[in-house]
Amino acid sequence: MSLTFSIQTKGLTKSFGPFTAVDAIDVEVGKGEIYGFLGANGAGKTTAMRMLCGLLQPSSGTGTVAGFDILRETSKIRTRIGYMSQKFALYPDLTVKENLSLVADLYAIPRALVKERIAEAAERSGIQDLLPRRTGELPWGWQQRLSMACATAHHPEILFLDEPTGSVDPLSRRVFWDLIRAEAERGTTIFVTTHYMDEAEYCHRACFLVDGKIADIGTPHELKTRHQVSTLQEVFLTVAQLARRS
Ligand SMILES: Nc1ncnc2c1ncn2[C@@H]1O[C@H](COP(=O)(O)OP(=O)(O)OP(=O)(O)O)[C@@H](O)[C@H]1O
Numbered sequence: 001m002s003l004t005f006s007i008q009t010k011g012l013t014k015s016f017g018p019f020t021a022v023d024a025i026d027v028e029v030g031k032g033e034i035y036g037f038l039g040a041n042g043a044g045k046t047t048a049m050r051m052l053c054g055l056l057q058p059s060s061g062t063g064t065v066a067g068f069d070i071l072r073e074t075s076k077i078r079t080r081i082g083y084m085s086q087k088f089a090l091y092p093d094l095t096v097k098e099n100l101s102l103v104a105d106l107y108a109i110p111r112a113l114v115k116e117r118i119a120e121a122a123e124r125s126g127i128q129d130l131l132p133r134r135t136g137e138l139p140w141g142w143q144q145r146l147s148m149a150c151a152t153a154h155h156p157e158i159l160f161l162d163e164p165t166g167s168v169d170p171l172s173r174r175v176f177w178d179l180i181r182a183e184a185e186r187g188t189t190i191f192v193t194t195h196y197m198d199e200a201e202y203c204h205r206a207c208f209l210v211d212g213k214i215a216d217i218g219t220p221h222e223l224k225t226r227h228q229v230s231t232l233q234e235v236f237l238t239v240a241q242l243a244r245r246s
């Protein structure tokens with residue numbers, strides 16, 4: 001059990017028949033770190049994240065999340081993490097408050113704490129005035145903020161965010177990243193995927209995945225220096241070209 005790392009994997013692999021979606025990845029994410037997991041469509045980001053969350057059985061390799069084994073201790077992992085999936089997973093016909101109440105039940109938040117935790121999660125995400133509103137009627141950026149509130153209401157140690165700002169407008173994306181950074185400042189480890197390279201700049205470290213393999217890892221500054229470019233967008237293009245050539 002690792003005390004230093006929130007997430008640690010060795011040779012983590014997932015194959016679907018003859019196709020290897022995640023190919024022997026070694027990942028180490030420190031406590032309180034904002035770790036960006038980047039790559040093109042189909043690179044294997046969601047597949048890797050689902051294995052880390054205990055939602056998908058790895059084909060081979062090992063790993064720990066919050067110190068627990070991703071093969072044998074998935075139920076312990078699930079109580080310690082928050083997961084915002086790539087597809088909207090809440091109920092559009094329920095109100096914001098009802099969605100938060102359902103999640104409180106799911107994570108077995110003690111009855112005496114439920115009201116306080118819902119209010120706190122809603123306030124942190126800036127949706128406290130929307131509690132009576134029907135979820136499906138809200139603009140997309142606000143629905144994503146509700147998803148964030150739902151993923152954090154039980155105070156997880158590690159937060160997995162799979163493209164939380166997909167299809168969100170630029171202003172709402174900025175606000176969303178303020179929420180992510182505030183969560184990290186409270187000590188939560190953040191494992192986040194995004195296709196927006198301006199957002200990747202906010203990460204403490206970024207990991208580029210190409211065709212299921214790790215192509216490079218570093219701080220935004222290290223990556224740009226190593227590849228002699230000025231943006232992570234250029235790093236993205238360079239590592240993809242280099243990986244495919246080798
Ligand atoms: N259940 C499955 N059965 C077969 N192939 C799968 C399955 N799940 C994922 N894949 C394949 O694995 C590859 C990686 O998919 P994954 O969804 O992890 O990529 P991603 O990096 O999250 O992409 P995106 O940026 O589009 O979300 C893709 O080629 C996908 O088609």
Ligand SMILES: [Mg+2]
Pocket residue numbers: 045046047086162
């Ligand atoms: Mg994905």
